[in-house]
Amino acid sequence: MLIGINWIAPQTFPLIEQLIHDGLADFCEIMVDNFIHLDPRHLQKICQKIPTAFHLVSTRFLEKDEAQLFPLAEHIRQFIDCLQPIYVSDHLVRFKDDVGRNLPVITEPYYALEEQTLINKIAGWQNLLNTKLLLENHASLTANGQSQPDFFRKLMINPKLGLLFDFSNAYIADANKIVGRTAWEAMIMETKHFHVGGFQVKNDWTIDTHDAPVAPEVLQWMEKIFKDHSQQDVSCVVEFDAKVSAETWKKNITCIRQLYERAKR
Amino acid sequence: MKLTFEACLSHPVSMHSLKHRLFNGFADLRQWPQNIERDVLQPFICHALDKNYTFGWSIHIHFLHWVDQHPGLQAYVDERFIHERMQAALRDWVLMGCEHLQVKGMLLFVKHSPRTAWGIWKSESALQPHRLVKLKMNSAFNGEDAFAYSYQSNNWSLNLQSIPL
Numbered sequence: 196m197l198i199g200i201n202w203i204a205p206q207t208f209p210l211i212e213q214l215i216h217d218g219l220a221d222f223c224e225i226m227v228d229n230f231i232h233l234d235p236r237h238l239q240k241i242c243q244k245i246p247t248a249f250h251l252v253s254t255r256f257l258e259k260d261e262a263q264l265f266p267l268a269e270h271i272r273q274f275i276d277c278l279q280p281i282y283v284s285d286h287l288v289r290f291k292d293d294v295g296r297n298l299p300v301i302t303e304p305y306y307a308l309e310e311q312t313l314i315n316k317i318a319g320w321q322n323l324l325n326t327k328l329l330l331e332n333h334a335s336l337t338a339n340g341q342s343q344p345d346f347f348r349k350l351m352i353n354p355k356l357g358l359l360f361d362f363s364n365a366y367i368a369d370a371n372k373i374v375g376r377t378a379w380e381a382m383i384m385e386t387k388h389f390h391v392g393g394f395q396v397k398n399d400w401t402i403d404t405h406d407a408p409v410a411p412e413v414l415q416w417m418e419k420i421f422k423d424h425s426q427q428d429v430s431c432v433v434e435f436d437a438k439v440s441a442e443t444w445k446k447n448i449t450c451i452r453q454l455y456e457r458a459k460r
Numbered sequence: 461m462k463l464t465f466e467a468c469l470s471h472p473v474s475m476h477s478l479k480h481r482l483f484n485g486f487a488d489l490r491q492w493p494q495n496i497e498r499d500v501l502q503p504f505i506c507h508a509l510d511k512n513y514t515f516g517w518s519i520h521i522h523f524l525h526w527v528d529q530h531p532g533l534q535a536y537v538d539e540r541f542i543h544e545r546m547q548a549a550l551r552d553w554v555l556m557g558c559e560h561l562q563v564k565g566m567l568l569f570v571k572h573s574p575r576t577a578w579g580i581w582k583s584e585s586a587l588q589p590h591r592l593v594k595l596k597m598n599s600a601f602n603g604e605d606a607f608a609y610s611y612q613s614n615n616w617s618l619n620l621q622s623i624p625l
Contacts, residue, residue, distance in 0.1 A: 237585065
């Protein structure tokens with residue numbers, strides 16, 4: 196398994212470089228949104244000896260038409276051409292409501308009600324990016340998330356799309372009593388690329404925060420899943436926010452490598 | 461079924477998230493009303509919905525005006541509060557980089573701060589953060605709130621536009 200670490204802000208790069216140089220991590224997953232204003236050749240130079248993957252969050256592709264998306268896709272394609280990432284991933288979320296107001300929290304679309312519109316939007320965005328596109332499952336907070344696994348199952352019929360499965364997000368949706376994590380298990384067996392991160396519980400709600408170590412329950416679930424998982428070239432990004440300490444990150448990376456090795460014995 | 465701000469707001473996490481967004485970076489939050497959610501956040505959200513604000517980066521500037529007009533809160537409006545709101549607006553704006561690919565920076569004027577504008581330059585290196593800058597003006601700015609995009613690094617444009625809703 197390749198272990199990835201996420202790069203979201205300039206200040207964590209020295210640590211990322213160190214963890215990869217020391218052999219603890221294998222690649223860096225760049226949150227492209229935060230560097231999209233830069234020349235991709237500059238990023239290529241910085242990441243010369245570091246394999247990369249791409250993570251997109253705020254493309255808002257569900258809310259834009261093709262004319263609006265074309266220049267953004269063209270720009271991202273330049274980054275893809277320059278850095279040749281292991282994968283390109285995005286999120287299936289709404290930032291704005293139907294009248295254009297920014298939502299208090301990013302929210303899942305109505306998968307069941309908008310199914311065909313969403314499928315067309317996703318296919319259109321993938322087509323513009325001209326690369327296989329992985330979509331991450333959301334850490335559901337609302338009833339919209341109940342049909343998330345069913346929707347992803349239908350989406351995965353398209354070979355140009357894939358799932359970027361976030362173990363902690365599925366755990367969060369389960370903890371929030373939206374949808375049980377077992378609903379994903381058949382799909383996980385077909386999945387190669389994973390995420391995991393920490394969360395917090397506030398006022399009875401479990402929230403994806405990336406500011407805490409990965410929970411023991413999530414680690415146990417991962418180990419159980421990997422025992423039956425037979426995909427090759429698997430990766431898992433251990434996600435933290437920019438305030439992460441080196442020790443916490445190292446400890447979590449080591450833990451996930453060990454659980455994967457135990458599961459494969 | 462429509463996806464609306466109001467429906468989303470009914471979720472407890474939404475209020476927590478809005479509170480964090482509006483009040484994060486307040487230097488003196490402890491001096492504000494103890495029940496800030498009930499006494500400040502909720503009435504402001506009602507006002508913002510009534511005015512059809514879009515809750516984009518400009519929400520921090522609309523919040524500044526609302527506090528300034530509020531009889532029970534206007535005493536909190538001092539230079540620090542004004543500058544913090546301006547900086548929060550600029551930080552929110554720069555986070556949405558996919559929305560303004562070609563823009564290098566943004567300059568912000570508010571009528572509460574007639575002699576000081578604030579701007580932000582997007583970083584020129586992946587190893588450097590974005591840069592907030594304070595601009596002292598020779599003559600007082602006496603127009604309405606405004607912002608300007610710069611398409612060249614370190615060269616402010618004065619092509620002023622109105623603050624969005």
